[in-house]
Amino acid sequence: MGAFLGTGAYAATLLMIHASVPYPVAMAIAAGAAGLLALVISVPLLRLRGDYFSVGTLAVTLALEALALNWPYAGRSQGLAAPVALLPNSISLYRLAVALAAVSSLVTVWLQQSRFGLRLMAVRDDEVAATGLGVFAFWHRLVIFVVSSALTGLVGDLVVLQQISFEATGILSINWTIDSLLMTVIGGMGTFVGPILGAVLLDLGVNSVLAGLQSHGLVIEGLLLIAIVRFAPRGCGRSPLRWGPRGCAASADVGRTGWCREPTGLGTMRGEAVRCRRPCPGGRGARREVERCRERSRPRSISSPLTTRSTSPQPG
Amino acid sequence: MVVLAALVAAALGNVLSRSTLDLAVTLLGYVVLAHA
Numbered sequence: 001m002g003a004f005l006g007t008g009a010y011a012a013t014l015l016m017i018h019a020s021v022p023y024p025v026a027m028a029i030a031a032g033a034a035g036l037l038a039l040v041i042s043v044p045l046l047r048l049r050g051d052y053f054s055v056g057t058l059a060v061t062l063a064l065e066a067l068a069l070n071w072p073y074a075g076r077s078q079g080l081a082a083p084v085a086l087l088p089n090s091i092s093l094y095r096l097a098v099a100l101a102a103v104s105s106l107v108t109v110w111l112q113q114s115r116f117g118l119r120l121m122a123v124r125d126d127e128v129a130a131t132g133l134g135v136f137a138f139w140h141r142l143v144i145f146v147v148s149s150a151l152t153g154l155v156g157d158l159v160v161l162q163q164i165s166f167e168a169t170g171i172l173s174i175n176w177t178i179d180s181l182l183m184t185v186i187g188g189m190g191t192f193v194g195p196i197l198g199a200v201l202l203d204l205g206v207n208s209v210l211a212g213l214q215s216h217g218l219v220i221e222g223l224l225l226i227a228i229v230r231f232a233p234r235g236c237g238r239s240p241l242r243w244g245p246r247g248c249a250a251s252a253d254v255g256r257t258g259w260c261r262e263p264t265g266l267g268t269m270r271g272e273a274v275r276c277r278r279p280c281p282g283g284r285g286a287r288r289e290v291e292r293c294r295e296r297s298r299p300r301s302i303s304s305p306l307t308t309r310s311t312s313p314q315p316g
Numbered sequence: 317m318v319v320l321a322a323l324v325a326a327a328l329g330n331v332l333s334r335s336t337l338d339l340a341v342t343l344l345g346y347v348v349l350a351h352a
Contacts, residue, residue, distance in 0.1 A: 001349070001352075005349075090334050090337045090338065091329045091330065091337065093337070093341055094326075094329045094332070094337045094340055094341055094344075095326045095329055097340065097341045097344035097345060097348075098322050098325045098326045098329075098344060099322065099326075100344065100345075100348050101322070101344040101347045101348055101351075102318055102319060102321075102322035104347065104348045104351035104352060105318045105347075105351060106318055106319075107351065108351050109318065148352045149352075151348060151351065151352035152349065152352045154348065155345050155348050155349050155352065158341070158345050158348070159345065162338070162341050162342070162345075176349070179346070179349070180349045180350060180352070183346060183349070183350035184350055187350065194350075195347065195350030195351045196347055196350070198350050199343060199346035199347040199349070199350045200343065202346060203342060203343045203346050204343070
């Protein structure tokens with residue numbers, strides 16, 4: 001995360017300093033630079049799985065930090081400062097941030113509703129099973145990796161436009177990775193509301209409380225992350241607050257029309273999203289309806305145990 | 317709905333103070349980062 005954020009920040013700032021490029025153009029190129037970096041490192045990184053992938057991306061961040069600290073063109077340890085004449089005023093910067101947040105939210109909504117998103121969820125749930133059902137897992141992981149990196153690069157440019165100057169240890173810090181992980185885990189993974197809720201809680205709650213604690217803040221953030229993963233793994237966006245009619249099974253999602261819908265990609269990969277015939281009424285009826293949805297969505301030709309895994313819905 | 321919320325938020329920019337705008341930019345940056 002920090003690698004792409006730093007790439008976006010450095011690309012935009014260097015362009016503004018040396019080529020006097022206006023900030024909208026610099027932002028677009030920064031997003032492209034972060035996406036390009038993701039494309040280049042995806043060749044070795046996407047061969048890794050799980051924890052190894054995380055360690056690999058962390059290594060890229062550390063390597064980039066070392067590069068920035070030793071490269072005179074990037075300001076070494078003194079960092080860089082964007083030319084003030086090219087920076088937007090407060091209102092323009094705010095509107096730019098609103099536009100970026102809207103774009104990222106729309107991308108999330110599209111991913112939740114499109115077939116591409118369903119296939120991605122299938123790859124996330126079980127890559128082997130998804131590949132067995134005909135999904136080209138590497139291509140899907142690559143596309144989402146590049147898109148996600150480009151968005152992160154845009155955030156890096158936003159940080160530069162807001163703070164004007166930055167240094168390598170700050171912009172390429174591991175704190176960005178921890179913060180983004182905390183936000184997603186606090187809010188709830190795989191939801192639209194989750195990241196927004198997590199960002200509000202982290203920025204207005206955790207960060208403001210831990211602001212004066214220096215390095216102790218990192219320890220507390222880590223402990224908080226462990227506690228959330230242990231006691232509320234579904235995040236605040238799902239477990240304490242229920243978004244949807246009461247009685248729907250915990251593993252069932254509620255679609256736009258209030259109908260029960262299978263949330264994972266594996267259940268809905270075969271064509272259209274599978275929906276129940278009746279609105280989710282709650283209780284045992286809803287659970288039976290979700291079971292029927294799963295039966296209809298289960299591939300007939302492949303008797304994979306993966307499609308029947310974790311299919312017992314929890315009472316609402 | 318997202319577009320409507322963004323338009324309302326953008327229109328609110330004129331009435332917010334400089335410090336509030338700064339806070340909002342940070343918060344919105346975090347939102348993008350969390351979505352990414």
